Amino acid sequence: MLWPHKDLLCISQLTAAEILYVFQMARRFAEINTRPVKKVPTLKGKSVILFFVEPSTRTKTSFDIAGKRLSADTYSLAASSSSLRKGENLKDSALTLQAMHPDALVLRHHQSGAGEFLARRLSCSVINAGDGWHAHPTQALLDGFTLSEVWGDDMTGKTVLIVGDIAHSRVARSDVLLFTALGARVRICAPRTLLPAGVRQWPVEVFADLTEACKGVDAVICLRLQLERQKAGLLPDLREYARTYGLGAGHLNKANPGVLVMHPGPMNRGVEIDAALADAENSLILDQVSAGVATRMALLFLFLTRKDAPDQGDVRSDQTESRQPQSPLLQED
Amino acid sequence: MPGPDLIVRNVLWQDELVSLWIGQGVIQRLAPPDEPSSEGEQLHGGGALLLPGLIDAHVHLREPGFEYKEDIASGLEAAVRGGFSAVLAMANTSPVNDSAAVTSFMRDRAAAAHPLGPRLHPVGALTKGLAGLELAPLAELAEAGCVAFSNDGMPVANPDLFRRAMEYASDLGLVVIDHCEDPVLAEGASMNEGRFSGLLGLKGQPVVAESMQVARDILLAEYLDLPIHLAHISCRQSVELIRWAKVRGVRVSAETCPHYLLWTEEMVQGYNTLAKVNPPLRTDDDVLTLRQAVREGVIDILVTDHAPHADHEKEVPMDEAPNGISGLDTALSLSWKLVREGVLSPQDLCALWSARPGALFSLPVNRFQPGDPADFILFNPDLEWTVTPETLRSKGKNTPCLGQTLPGRVVAHGIAGKILFS
Ligand SMILES: [Zn+2]
Numbered sequence A: 001m002l003w004p005h006k007d008l009l010c011i012s013q014l015t016a017a018e019i020l021y022v023f024q025m026a027r028r029f030a031e032i033n034t035r036p037v038k039k040v041p042t043l044k045g046k047s048v049i050l051f052f053v054e055p056s057t058r059t060k061t062s063f064d065i066a067g068k069r070l071s072a073d074t075y076s077l078a079a080s081s082s083s084l085r086k087g088e089n090l091k092d093s094a095l096t097l098q099a100m101h102p103d104a105l106v107l108r109h110h111q112s113g114a115g116e117f118l119a120r121r122l123s124c125s126v127i128n129a130g131d132g133w134h135a136h137p138t139q140a141l142l143d144g145f146t147l148s149e150v151w152g153d154d155m156t157g158k159t160v161l162i163v164g165d166i167a168h169s170r171v172a173r174s175d176v177l178l179f180t181a182l183g184a185r186v187r188i189c190a191p192r193t194l195l196p197a198g199v200r201q202w203p204v205e206v207f208a209d210l211t212e213a214c215k216g217v218d219a220v221i222c223l224r225l226q227l228e229r230q231k232a233g234l235l236p237d238l239r240e241y242a243r244t245y246g247l248g249a250g251h252l253n254k255a256n257p258g259v260l261v262m263h264p265g266p267m268n269r270g271v272e273i274d275a276a277l278a279d280a281e282n283s284l285i286l287d288q289v290s291a292g293v294a295t296r297m298a299l300l301f302l303f304l305t306r307k308d309a310p311d312q313g314d315v316r317s318d319q320t321e322s323r324q325p326q327s328p329l330l331q332e333d
Numbered sequence B: 001m002p003g004p005d006l007i008v009r010n011v012l013w014q015d016e017l018v019s020l021w022i023g024q025g026v027i028q029r030l031a032p033p034d035e036p037s038s039e040g041e042q043l044h045g046g047g048a049l050l051l052p053g054l055i056d057a058h059v060h061l062r063e064p065g066f067e068y069k070e071d072i073a074s075g076l077e078a079a080v081r082g083g084f085s086a087v088l089a090m091a092n093t094s095p096v097n098d099s100a101a102v103t104s105f106m107r108d109r110a111a112a113a114h115p116l117g118p119r120l121h122p123v124g125a126l127t128k129g130l131a132g133l134e135l136a137p138l139a140e141l142a143e144a145g146c147v148a149f150s151n152d153g154m155p156v157a158n159p160d161l162f163r164r165a166m167e168y169a170s171d172l173g174l175v176v177i178d179h180c181e182d183p184v185l186a187e188g189a190s191m192n193e194g195r196f197s198g199l200l201g202l203k204g205q206p207v208v209a210e211s212m213q214v215a216r217d218i219l220l221a222e223y224l225d226l227p228i229h230l231a232h233i234s235c236r237q238s239v240e241l242i243r244w245a246k247v248r249g250v251r252v253s254a255e256t257c258p259h260y261l262l263w264t265e266e267m268v269q270g271y272n273t274l275a276k277v278n279p280p281l282r283t284d285d286d287v288l289t290l291r292q293a294v295r296e297g298v299i300d301i302l303v304t305d306h307a308p309h310a311d312h313e314k315e316v317p318m319d320e321a322p323n324g325i326s327g328l329d330t331a332l333s334l335s336w337k338l339v340r341e342g343v344l345s346p347q348d349l350c351a352l353w354s355a356r357p358g359a360l361f362s363l364p365v366n367r368f369q370p371g372d373p374a375d376f377i378l379f380n381p382d383l384e385w386t387v388t389p390e391t392l393r394s395k396g397k398n399t400p401c402l403g404q405t406l407p408g409r410v411v412a413h414g415i416a417g418k419i420l421f422s
Helices: A016-032 A057-069 A090-099 A114-119 A137-151 A170-181 A210-214 A238-245 A275-279 A285-304 A315-319 B072-082 B100-113 B138-144 B159-171 B195-200 B207-224 B236-247 B258-262 B284-296 B331-340 B346-360
Strands: A047-052 A073-078 A104-109 A125-131 A159-163 A185-189 A205-207 A219-222 A260-262 B006-013 B016-023 B026-031 B041-044 B049-052 B054-059 B084-089 B119-125 B148-150 B175-178 B228-230 B252-256 B376-386 B405-415 B418-421
Touching: A016 A137, A016 A170, A016 A285, A047 A057, A047 A090, A057 A073, A057 A104, A057 A125, A057 A285, A090 A114, A104 A114, A104 A285, A114 A125, A125 A137, A125 A285, A137 A170, A137 A260, A137 A285, A159 A170, A159 A210, A170 A185, A185 A210, A205 A210, A260 A285, B006 B376, B006 B405, B049 B346, B054 B072, B054 B331, B054 B346, B072 B084, B072 B100, B072 B405, B072 B418, B100 B119, B100 B138, B119 B138, B138 B159, B159 B175, B159 B207, B207 B228, B207 B236, B207 B252, B236 B252, B236 B284, B252 B284, B258 B284, B258 B331, B284 B346, B331 B346, B331 B376, B331 B405
Parallel strands: A047 A073, A047 A104, A104 A125, A159 A185, A159 A219, A185 A205, A219 A260, B006 B041, B006 B049, B054 B084, B084 B119, B119 B148, B148 B175, B175 B228, B228 B252
Antiparallel strands: B006 B016, B016 B026, B049 B376, B376 B405, B405 B418
């Protein structure tokens, strides 16, 4: 497959075939991760900037490892330690980054739409590693890959339940798009205060009662609860949340046999999920972490080796394409 | 009667070709197009539509304090070209227009930059510094030339203070304009709360943030038997409350803007900060309701809520971008789109943009009757123009119209019988 996209901003830009192609590549790269020497020269000479304006150790490390295993040079711009920090005008950050001529930029940002904002201004690939409440496509791809390793690629007939703060979750939005694209049915369960506006128009079934929601499901994805939701008046207290929406063994009794449990991490054990369940046999939480590296290797490979990637040595691409926001490169998405 | 100083020949008034005779700054009469006269300067209208000079009862001219966004000279230049003979300028400048000194400064700047007009009528702050804590010196402001009071931009949450402001203003014979927004419900919102805010992951402003305050104001106006004017109404629920109030005889009037009659929240897709405005663009249902309300007079007047911003301020992620659309240059063309779509008639435009705002704020209005102020524009609805930063006279290029081709151009503008451009 010729990879047609310059940027990865949202799952909605990918077709089902493209999602499955990412899985297929991830499967190949996962093998590298089990070798004694976990490094191949595939992306030698390519540079990837990890620009994490909103801090995230986990996702950043995952991308860092993925890049290094493919021999790409990865550079971290931490939010706190550089001039490119929260508060700086994002346009100026974009111009600065452009001047460094990276091949890809991995962006984590606290504002929805930050990925699109940079993608329009940079000639390199922009990979959204989470923007505000909007999207976290690489998380959704790794979640999908993790389940496809168990279920296979065709998810028709499977039901996936997502529990927790849907309103403020970029993971939930991206997961809903991905799993419905692959043919699975998706349910979401949350108190009304944590449901996004317009959720009735989403292709999901909505539940307030976790026991009801768990009936007949094949996988449950628990979301991380941001503890400040309580202060914002969206929740009474964590104890009540844990009692009402924390996943426990009792809930899983209602699910289909072999139900799988997932969590994007980091977990608040005992809040979103019963501590023992997280470590149980049907928990895929650590598989998700491994799948994260493989998926991100696949994505870096696809975006950095796509046919029309700008060549650093090509004067034309430097002078024309990088300064033309309306270049064909950018019109694709 | 002395002869005309100016004759505007061959213009279309209510489907008839006429000539407009003007003397000493006022309308003398509408005459047959070729009636001869040995006196007066002649202006050939070429069959353009004759309309009264428009009144925009809600603009932000940014001076003093934010001249990089707009200043009184550039804002009034946009008004001239957009067809506006008078504008009401809101008080959220820096310093805030809560003293006679600021009011006089604004009027002096306008007179210096545009001695022939458009007329700038300042709107005084309702509370000191717009802080919503203490009444501003409304009598001093009225005396200095303010024609209304408003906390626009910083809605007054305290209902008791708002009541006292309405009472105090009524003694001065001036109306309070309320920016209807519950600041708690609206806090941190970047767009309408609904399907698209959910998809884009942006904090939305629910319609009830507006309509709850609309309800409060209506109930206060009824209880006090005082007038209230509701600014930039954007949603169905507010319209229904206003309709209900008018049936009950409450002295409520209301305005909306062309953008609420044409565009929906979908405009924000792709994190388009140019479509970020407060109140936010709403849904199809709200647009249809507002169109009907404007046609039926439930919404009394149109305003631009002209809110210019510098490019760099809008070139940021959605959450950080300031609210506002630059509106003076495009308002009449956007309104003409509604005429083309059969939503409004040219007569509606005259009422919505001139007669009714004039009546609401006690400003002279041109109805083309002898003695009326000779404020008029010639409008060619067949001329199309493409909106670019260069075609906008305002310093604010922040409009979702950029790149669009709009119908209609003002081809001449006269204020008090003096031609500003033709
Ligand atoms: Zn306002």
